[in-house]
Amino acid sequence: MIVLIGFLTLFFQILMNIRVSLLTLKKKVTISNFNYLVLIQFLLLFISYLSLSYLFLTDQFQVAYVALHSNTYLPLVYKLCAVWGGHEGSFLLWMTLLSLWFCVLWFKTKDCSDLFRVVLARIFSLLLCAFGLFIFFTSNPFLLLLNPPTNGADLNPLLQDPGMVSHPPILYMGYVGFAAVYACTIAGIISRETQWLELTRKSALIAWSFMSIGITLGSHWAYRELGWGGWWFWDPVENASFMPWLIGTALIHSLMIAKSNKHFIPWVALLSIFGFSLSILGTFLVRSGVLISVHAFATDPARGVYLLSLFVFSLLISITLLVVSLNKNKLIDEWKFDWSITSLLIANNLLFIVAMFVVLLGTLFPMIYMVLVSKNLSVGPPYFNQVLLPIFILLMMLMGLSIQFTRHRSREVIFRDLVQLILAVFMSTSFLLLWGGQLKIVAIISLAWPFWLLIIHFDYLKNNQYFKWSALIAHLGLIVTTIGIIMSTLYSDERLISMKLGEQEQIGNNTLIWQHATKINESNYNGFKAWFLIKKGDLLIARLNPEYRIYTTSQSPLPHAGIASQWWGDYHLNIGQHLNEGSWMIRWQMKPFIRFIWYGVIMMAIGGFIGLRREYAK
């Protein structure tokens, strides 16, 4: 019954969107007709989504999707999250969020011209149709099984984590937001509505901020759960989200110029088209199985062909549209590099695009190589780190420069710049001394960068009556993240120890004590929980509880890291394999300032949300 409701609402939603897109093609359109249609299409999809959730909650294993991704022993909250634990449900969530964006944008654009709203509705309904048909034909979550199993196959143990609750929906919100940015842009180009830049800016900020949070949550999740202490793996799935993020960052910056300088509008439009296309391309790469990734989803070539054609059509059509609608290609003719803020922002944009192409190349290269040379290979972090590091150093220099160059140049100012640089080196040295780490030349020099930026930002704050809180907070976030990356890369410590219950081990200045262990019997896994103490002399520094879990359904062991956080960083303990007679392989790690990486990105996202409040028009 519920299956039928879910399926039919999905079906009618697709019909509804076909109707909306047909209506927008009519010569004479009555705008008020749309209000109900837009609302109803969202409600239908929402009901469809709710019914899938209900099927999971009530363990309806006659539904294939539920049987594959759930289990009666699964805790309640993971049953709800299992809805997006697989391909079909993920797409249903994707579509629900897209239709939510449609609904919100539709009612937010009441004072825009009719043409703009009609085109907006056309693009959204076409997108919803495209994805609706995709779900309907290649990935229907409501398919029934002829011989329903008595119990489901369980959700992948790696996904049974609090990260699963928040990471996917927030990240999808970002992905889908780029579709909204795209729709606003195309509608704006076609209708020449003046407000579209502001709408694009707001959607871009929302999409970018959600994406930042989503990526951070994913990174933190991988750090906790994959259990080997890294926070970024350059995995195709991570790259798929990183590329639109880079473009989004460029877009947010270029929108600042576009407001005052109309020649930049084509550039902004190009970026939003890129952002959307990369979202689709990312989905294609992840879902079609052309690349091998640790995320390893079930794959299907038919889905790949569909997504690939969607990518090609949307990209080519919108770029053609953009080129045709250009009045004159003034951007290239009139622009010359001077040291103005505009030029620096353009340089920023170009660097972001270059970074995006570097990531794109690294992600696609194994596939291109496979097709042309018939050999398989992996492109790993060595490539990404080496190529991207100089680009990011340049970007940070630009960030500092562009804030400096809002002032006049004079001898006094140059002198002050020098003082700032020396101050930055001094600050990085004293920071290291205060924390009590070993003084390394590399560390002092690389830390001087973020501190230099920090000084520049405060200098700017002091000398300017008006400044943008949003940009300031986002930039501070980047500084915090950079400090986190530098410190955790240069000062991480890692050891392997074999220990028995009750033993002690000396690690540097610290003593690690294994106090006791307790049995765990959860509904979805069992194993044991170990109780460790870290002491410095007699001073208790941290308690750690790593767990050794064996998931009941799949019988696969999955260590759960014990993490103790200090304000400055993390201690990390992992229980590995059982060696002999009660002694276990224990991995100890100290990750200084690793939390700063995530705190920084959250700050960037907060900056993005604050940016929603104000208008840039001067």
Add this chain to the structure above:
Amino acid sequence: MLNRLIILIPIFSIVLSLSAVMYVALSMDPTKIESPLIDMPLPIFSKVDVLHPKKNVTKASLLGKVYLINVWASWCASCQLEHHNLLKYQKQYPFKLVGILYSDHISQVLPLLVNKGNPYSALVDDPNGDFTIKLGVYGTPETLLIDENGFVMKRFIGVITDHDWNDVILPELKKSANTNDRLK
């Protein structure tokens, strides 16, 4: 107008050729490629075993039994998938597996083996990729099936699958075990 449309030509060609590549990639199975290395003897080598630093792995010490050489790295996503498979196969039918670490750091790898389990009987570090190139291996993961006399029997590019294991590797391992039993 025409000038502007000319801009479209390179864009269209790039996007279309890229998607053509992706379309072809969709229908390809990346794991099946024949190699000229087959039936050639392995080069003579002697390397330190990272897992047992006092022992050396040499070509001579490995003769007499069918074994596998697996080239991998901790930064390679496909190898993570393969790792899981290798562990499973070791459980099913224990065999000799020499791992070669391509362009990697031991400190990255040991934790991985501790957390996920270790399928390797010996592990050779090859930080610059010299040894890997000597073996004629191009990327990770790649696996060579070596016979009793140190000749390459088969080469697997990409992740070893259940199909490779059940249809090719396992029969060879069993055959070799039988001959060894008979000789005794």
